[in-house]
Amino acid sequence: MGLSLRRIVFLVSTFFLSLSAFAQDSSFVQWTVSSKKTATGEYQLQFKGKVQGGKMLYLFTKDAEGLDSIAVQFTDSSIAKKGPLQIKGGSSSYADPVFDNKSVLIANNEVNLTQDIVITGVVPALLKGSLVYTTGGKDEFLPAQEYLFDVKMEGGVAQTARIKINSIDLKNTASNCGDEGTEGKSLWGIFLLGLVGGFIALLTPCVFPLIPLTVSFFTKRSGSRAKGIRNALLYGFFIFFIYILLSIPFHLLDQTDPEILNNISTNVWLNIIFFIVFVVFAVSFFGYFEITLPGNFANKADSKASVGSTLGIFFMALTLAIVSFSCTGPILGSLLAGALTKDGGAMQLSFGMGGFGLGLALPFALFAMFPNWLQSLPKSGGWLNTVKVVLGFLELAMAVKFLSNADLVKQWHILPREIFIGIWVVIGFLLVLYLLGVIKFPHDDKKVKIGPVRWTTIILFSVATIYLIPGLTNTKWASLRLLSGFPPPLTYSLYDKEVFEPLRDYDEALELARKQNKPLLIDFTGWACVNCRRMEENVWTNSDVLDLMKNKFVVVSLYVDERKVLPAAQQQTFTTKTGGKKEIITVGDKWATFQSENFNAVAQPQYAIVGLDETALTKTKGYTPSAAEFKQWLECGLEAFGKKK
Known part of the structure; x- marks a missing residue:
């Protein structure tokens, strides 16, 4: 018999909760936990639960389709469960329509459970664990929840690890040499990086053709040149302002927990998600499909563009940000993800987003002030698609970096330094072949004309690819100093290398x-x-x-x-x-x-x-x-x- 929709929800929610370290316990069941020593290194955990709110607690373990509705979990592998979770009272049978009217064990008032465990390592004075369980009702089914518990253990060893060292006082150091603070050291560098990203976004086919159209609109529809310049400057400011607004939620997160952005940037699953997203961005840039926001977003913003003078200009800027998303999104995503892996958190992100917005907005304002400059712009054509494809190859290289971050944190050793560099060499080689016209993508012209700019780009990427090749060797030239920090460290290698190794405790x-x-x-x-x-x-x-x-x-x-x-x-x-x-x-x-x-x-x-x-x-x-x-x-x-x- 196939799984019902509710059963699928149950399975998926239980699985993802088991991966989560941030789940909160539910108010539908109030738990207490105690422990009893049964032998050397063996204990029995005793759980008492009180179900509230007219809900019911599922109590089945390993049903016919292998599902657990309730289980005790530990992060330490030295703690093993001895036998299944035992139900000591408070359970009853219920023909549940969620499970095709199959009879399942539930509790709808009070319940007592026990779990025997064996600890092979040092027994802690306070044992940490979690009880993952599922609740529901006659007309609803709730995802799995988690009760995090600390329970005292008889004969356990008290935690003695030191974290706060009271004698360390940075306000009273023996010498004043060093940094006064670490914040703000690279904010303007991030701003310039964002500015470059904004300029690059201008050269994409979603944005470049809009420059003469938008400037012409302001200069011809504003009534006077002075008013046209004012409106164009306001339009540029709103583009800049919209991208600044996108960083505000990260400031709220940063204030809640100063370490949260560092935790986000090094989160294994988030880095894997970035890897997948950047691969998708790359395939989109290659022309196989287009990433767009839902059409109603653009339509609603566009419909407001004629409302009032200042408000209308704001919605015009918002419309530009939305309709150009298929080209600017991947570039902006690269900037956003890159800022989160750096050290300044939300403030660096704001500077980067501000730089990106300014780079995108500045040409619109300048061309409105000096409309004669429009005549010097190159005409739209196949070169815009070439820029987009080149960016696609760069997105692939960035994707490998995020996968490498996850690999380094988990120490999987699937991307040692030489394999990482080898993938970049292959990407560089394919990029050069594309620029030479050997490789083609869906929206490329049939005949490739290689002019001075394209030849210059070919030479630059050829030199960069050749520069990477010594990184595959076990020689003194393998350090690749110009790229230090981006590939995995020299110690994370296929070769045995003698390097200085500090202690770790x-x-x-x-x-x-x-x-x-x-x-x-x-x-x-x-x-x-x-x-x-x-x-x-x-x-x-x-x-x-x-x-x-x-x-x-x-x-x-x-x-x-x-x-x-x-x-x-x-x-x-x-x-x-x-x-x-x-x-x-x-x-x-x-x-x-x-x-x-x-x-x-x-x-x-x-x-x-x-x-x-x-x-x-x-x-x-x-x-x-x-x-x-x-x-x-x-x-x-x-x-x-x-x-x-």
Whole structure:
């Protein structure tokens, strides 16, 4: 018998909830949990639930089609369930139409459940887990919900991992060398990147033909040249303003949780989604289909374009943003995703979006002010489609980068450095063949004319592709310094390479520093951090810097996006300095919170020098592409350490 629609909803919702770390428990069932030790390393968890609101709680496990309606889950693999979940009272049978009138176990008042478990590792004093369950009613079916619980364990070991180090005070450092702050260092760089993206979007077939049409509309319909210029400038401002508005929701997220944008940028599934989306964008740019927003959006915006003077101009700008989405969307998506992987969060995103909007709006205003310039514009034609296809190849290269981010965070090793570079070489080779006319796509002209601009583009991409080839080898030329940070790190390789490897645990590094009487250099980093890789490949490799790091410091790298789950005994609910509660489940959770609590930052890379008494010797240091400047900061830390002896 086929699955009913409701049963499919049940299966899908249960599956996705099992992947989610952000689910909230429902008010329809109030739970309490306790534990009882039954043997060495063996416990029984006892759940008491009270169903409310006239709902019913499904209690079947592994029905005829293999579905669970309720199950206990743990993140730590050292905790195993011993037998199935046991129902100790409060259940009844019900012929449920959701399951084709099959008789299923439910509870509609109070219920008692037990789950036996075996813990092979250290037993924590407080065990964390979740109870995933499903509720419903006669006329409705609710998706699976999750009850997150902490339960005391008899004989368990109390969590001793340190996160907040009270002796670290950045306002009272032994030396004032270092950065005053990490915010705003690259905002204008992101703005310029967005500006370039806006200019590129102008050369797409969705936008370029609109320039003379729009400028002509304002200059001829405004009554006077002065009013036409005013309206065109207002039109350009509204284009800029609309793209700024798109970044506002990210500021709200950033205020809710300063680490949320970093978590988004390193989220494995989000990076995989970006990979898929960018591949779809690329195929669209190749001309096999067109991505558009629903027609009613454009129609509604266009219908308002004649309402009043200022309001009408605003809706004209909104109409442009909507109808050009099939071309600007992928470029804007590249910018948005790129900004989220950087360190400035929502503010960098706003600067990038503002730059993009300005790049898109500026020509409309300038051509309205100087309409004679329109005569110098090239005519629309096949070259616009060529620009679009070239962008499609670049979208494919970006897609590989996002897949690489997910691979690095999860350490799957499906895209080592050489395979990543090899894919880029293939993309570059195919792009050159396309520009030479060997490869054609649906909307290309049958005959390709290769003029000076096209020859220049062919040469540029040929040189770039040839430059990548040494990256496939195990030679000194494999570093590809011009691209450092974009491919996976040199250590993530098919070859065995000798590189400087810091420690990975703060307390272990501090103990070694005290034994060797050296200051501790903390490197807050991430697997998906571009600027971290640039520092490691361009600054750390400097002979003077490397000598200091290897011989004068004990270095520890703390990966804030490490998804390895902590042992149960090290998991905890941490109270932040602002009074909030944060679940520390993974290694990355621990080090990200360690950074934000002690060093007031969530951006990477961030470097800190700490003395043997765990006081800050200097102010912290952010991304520093100058090896000389970074060396000077290290020497300042050594000098401060010497004075404190």
